Amino acid sequence: MMVKKEFLWLIWNCNIMREVKKSKIEKITDTDLKNLHQELGINSDVNSLKNVSFPKSFLNGIKNNELFKNCGKLSDTDVSLNAVQLQRIVNEEEECKLSSSDVCPFNGYHFAVDRDKETNFLVFYYRICKKLETQVLYRENQKNFLYNSYALLKQFPSLKNENIQTSISKNNFLKEFMDIYRNDLNYGIYTYGVQGVGKTHFFKLVCNKIITEKKKQRTAALISMVDLVETLKNSFSDKNNPKYEKIIQAINRADFLFFDDLGAEFATDWFYSNIFLNILDNRLSTNKATFFNSNLNFKEYEEKILKSCKNKDPHIAKRIIVRIKRLVNNKVIEMKDKKFSSL
Structure with missing residues (x-):
């Protein structure tokens, strides 16, 4: 045949x-x-x-x-x-x-x-x-994602798919972020607003932008404050658990570090004075961009730390706030959900 x-x-x-x-x-x-x-x-x-x-x-x-x-x-x-x-x-x-x-x-x-x-x-x-x-693309991108507290979420939202018809404050955040990112500036943004307004969502958006950008090849880490504190607590009982060391390495190495839900953590004065303060000092000394989001403004977060420390050392809260302000170059955006028709 x-x-x-x-x-x-x-x-x-x-x-x-x-x-x-x-x-x-x-x-x-x-x-x-x-x-x-x-x-x-x-x-x-x-x-x-x-x-x-x-x-x-x-x-x-x-x-x-x-x-x-x-x-x-x-x-x-x-x-x-x-x-x-x-x-x-x-x-x-x-x-x-x-x-x-x-x-x-x-x-x-x-x-x-x-x-x-x-x-x-x-x-x-x-x-x-x-x-x-x-x-394949996801695996390649994850090489630039040093740590992700939301690892179960495989597909992060993309800026390309984001509806531009969003709030003015959210657009301000995106504009400020893109300015920092494109010009390789060494500071971040402090974003706050009521729960559910979309702060974490926007952190995921910009993280996705960073890890998928082939030209710049920058690394990012998205750290939930609750995850950080809980992992630290678990490391005391399980010395062989590598997760805490992985978080700390990511915090120190990441070109762009995002602290999510600042103020939601249940921590003691020991955490703030021995862990968090050292983390902030390290980010300052290495001149790396660090971003924060919270339900609380600076004053409210300072009061929250004081309450957690039970007023043992009132200076801890003030030192933390001062360092955060330096890390974000005093750039603060209150994120609101008010819609607008055009910019």
Whole structure:
């Protein structure tokens, strides 16, 4: 039986794509090329398909499917002779989209088709799934994310997707942040406002901007104050727990450090004088940008620290506030949820 050129093209393309698969992902099962014919459901006796009559609705459905727009105009003959493969492409795409999992059900590669410009044949191959692309990009970005108190949230919001129709105070925050980021300034911003106004959300936005920017290659750490204090407490009972050391290393190394929910922590005077004060001093001495958000303004946060310290050392609270003000260069934004129509 004479082997068709289309099939030779198919074997060549699949071979190449599988080499890509092996280099990108480990432990992906690979079907032997001798079984490729059976795996892809190809009927080598193409002439036998010429006598098969497909419903017009099926032919039109395939011809008008956006998945095949790169093939140019498909003819009824194109669809009839490649019905099994084309339908497989549709099925895999739909199954992957309908899957609630972040992991592609086809090991990260979908069956796909293109038209060879020289022979005009339809060429079938494997293409990388968007879910896998997202996972690879996520893993690459995480190299710049030294610590994330919200690690369970895989996909952070993006500035590109953010609705510009937001509050004036939030836009002021974004403008101030972009000025600091683009000009490599060594200070941050203190943001405060009522609970639920979106302070943490905006910290996630700017963290995502930092870790996904390829040109600057800056590192970031997003630290929940509650997480920091609780991890410190747990480290006393579990000396082998590496989490606290990881947080401290991230705090010291991060180009951009974000303290989330300042004032929500339940801490003692020992934490403020021996841990937090030292952290702030280290950030000042290394000239690294440090950001804070809180439900409390400076005065309220100072009172909160005094209360936590039970007035043992009234100077601790004042020293902390002074250092925070220096770290943010006195840039304070009260975040409100009031909407506006235009800037």
